[in-house]
Amino acid sequence: MNRLSPAIAAEAPPYDVERVRADFPVLSRVVHERKGKPGRPLVYLDSGASAQKPRQVIDAMVRFMEEDYANIHRGVHVLSQRATDAFEGVRDKVAAFLNAPSRDTIVFTGNATDAINLVAATYGRAFLEAGDEVVLSIMEHHANIVPWQLLQAEKGIVLKVVPVDDDGVLDMDAYAALLGPRTKLVAMTHCSNVLGTVTPARQIVRLARERGIPVLLDGSQAVVHGRVDVQDLDVDFYVFTAHKLYGPTGLGVLYAKYEHLKRMPPYRGGGDMIQSVSFSGTTFKEPPMRFEAGTPPIVEGIGLGAAIDYVEALGRDAIALHEHDLLNYATQQLSQIDGLRIIGTAPGKAAIISFTVEGVHPHDLGTVVDQYGVAVRVGQHCAEPLMDRFGIGSTARASFALYNTRAEVDALVDSVRAVKEFFGA
Numbered sequence: 001m002n003r004l005s006p007a008i009a010a011e012a013p014p015y016d017v018e019r020v021r022a023d024f025p026v027l028s029r030v031v032h033e034r035k036g037k038p039g040r041p042l043v044y045l046d047s048g049a050s051a052q053k054p055r056q057v058i059d060a061m062v063r064f065m066e067e068d069y070a071n072i073h074r075g076v077h078v079l080s081q082r083a084t085d086a087f088e089g090v091r092d093k094v095a096a097f098l099n100a101p102s103r104d105t106i107v108f109t110g111n112a113t114d115a116i117n118l119v120a121a122t123y124g125r126a127f128l129e130a131g132d133e134v135v136l137s138i139m140e141h142h143a144n145i146v147p148w149q150l151l152q153a154e155k156g157i158v159l160k161v162v163p164v165d166d167d168g169v170l171d172m173d174a175y176a177a178l179l180g181p182r183t184k185l186v187a188m189t190h191c192s193n194v195l196g197t198v199t200p201a202r203q204i205v206r207l208a209r210e211r212g213i214p215v216l217l218d219g220s221q222a223v224v225h226g227r228v229d230v231q232d233l234d235v236d237f238y239v240f241t242a243h244k245l246y247g248p249t250g251l252g253v254l255y256a257k258y259e260h261l262k263r264m265p266p267y268r269g270g271g272d273m274i275q276s277v278s279f280s281g282t283t284f285k286e287p288p289m290r291f292e293a294g295t296p297p298i299v300e301g302i303g304l305g306a307a308i309d310y311v312e313a314l315g316r317d318a319i320a321l322h323e324h325d326l327l328n329y330a331t332q333q334l335s336q337i338d339g340l341r342i343i344g345t346a347p348g349k350a351a352i353i354s355f356t357v358e359g360v361h362p363h364d365l366g367t368v369v370d371q372y373g374v375a376v377r378v379g380q381h382c383a384e385p386l387m388d389r390f391g392i393g394s395t396a397r398a399s400f401a402l403y404n405t406r407a408e409v410d411a412l413v414d415s416v417r418a419v420k421e422f423f424g425a
């Protein structure tokens with residue numbers, strides 16, 4: 001995620017959030033209607049868990065199923081060829097989205113979790129040995145912890161954990177100190193789903209590369225909130241998940257340098273990933289197909305393509321500016337509430353605000369604000385070690401997206417004040 005230059009900001013057309021909202025059918029929904037009660041307009045502040053879908057994505061998937069649907073890669077008939085072209089076209093689109101050097105560096109997976117598991121199960125199993133170290137951070141999502149723990153149990157690798165300071169800033173001195181002769185991989189988030197911290201990815205990669213250590217970045221949040229260029233980062237592996245990028249569930253992306261993909265053994269075996277199968281010996285396709293066994297999420301691929309088109313049309317810099325305004329406004333407004341503590345105050349953070357309110361359990365807070373139509377996530381956010389680091393069991397989290405408004409921030413703030421009143425906190 002590169003900083004916005006002021007020139008881009010000055011030239012950008014004004015961001016029309018009401019027009020954007022009109023693209024998302026669910027956002028005009030009213031919740032908690034009861035007899036004699038009109039209900040509340042939905043205030044959706046849970047996009048960090050999964051984003052809502054614009055009409056353009058929904059329509060692209062429906063149209064594809066109505067007009068061009070068939071299984072891909074093996075068919076000679078017209079629909080199979082059209083479907084294959086459409087699906088493989090999305091691989092080009094994803095490559096361009098990440099500025100990957102080639103479409104062959106893009107592997108479709110089930111989600112971000114699956115993509116990290118793929119790297120652990122292939123690269124990790126093949127090239128890491130007992131005593132080898134993987135460096136990750138205390139703020140990783142469980143998806144970037146547990147696959148490495150499974151490898152730890154299987155092969156005896158060692159996990160080294162980089163701490164964060166009280167603001168949620170990654171301790172780069174500790175990071176550099178943890179890179180040693182046994183370090184064989186760095187697996188780090190590019191943006192924390194809890195704190196919003198954007199990690200200094202270029203520096204993380206540079207320090208590792210100087211020592212010949214490959215780096216995996218978990219971009220599940222970073223691709224949503226900013227611009228990502230895998231060549232500029234010079235990163236070895238980069239993963240994200242379609243459903244947080246306004247696309248459908250069931251599809252994730254692994255970018256990997258081709259030199260790695262070429263050396264990695266297959267992940268899952270089955271159709272579509274083989275060259276030829278016989279009981280005397282089976283041969284595999286070249287990457288990326290080698291890692292895509294079975295029928296892929298074809299319709300979901302079409303949806304991701306439409307989601308990328310949607311985000312690109314709005315402009316990633318324009319989206320980042322809009323979200324930044326929401327983040328600043330929400331931080332300022334929430335900070336005025338007595339007893340409210342924001343967890344994660346790193347400079348340059350993304351539009352995610354985790355918080356606790358003294359005297360109110362986050363779960364109760366979430367339940368009560370929901371009565372006001374406000375959807376926030378409560379709990380550990382798949383980051384239990386991070387909760388322990390901050391000495392808390394859970395938080396409430398408001399995560400902002402390209403369709404949120406300042407009025408929705410006001411609704412959040414009002415509902416949190418109502419919660420405090422309700423619990424006498």
Ligand SMILES: *Cc1c(COP(=O)(O)O)cnc(C)c1O
Pocket residue numbers: 048049111112113114141143144189191192193218220221241243244252
């Ligand atoms: C959501 C998320 C994941 C996992 O995404 P899935 O779609 O559940 O696989 C991984 N890392 C981060 C930082 C996330 O926010």
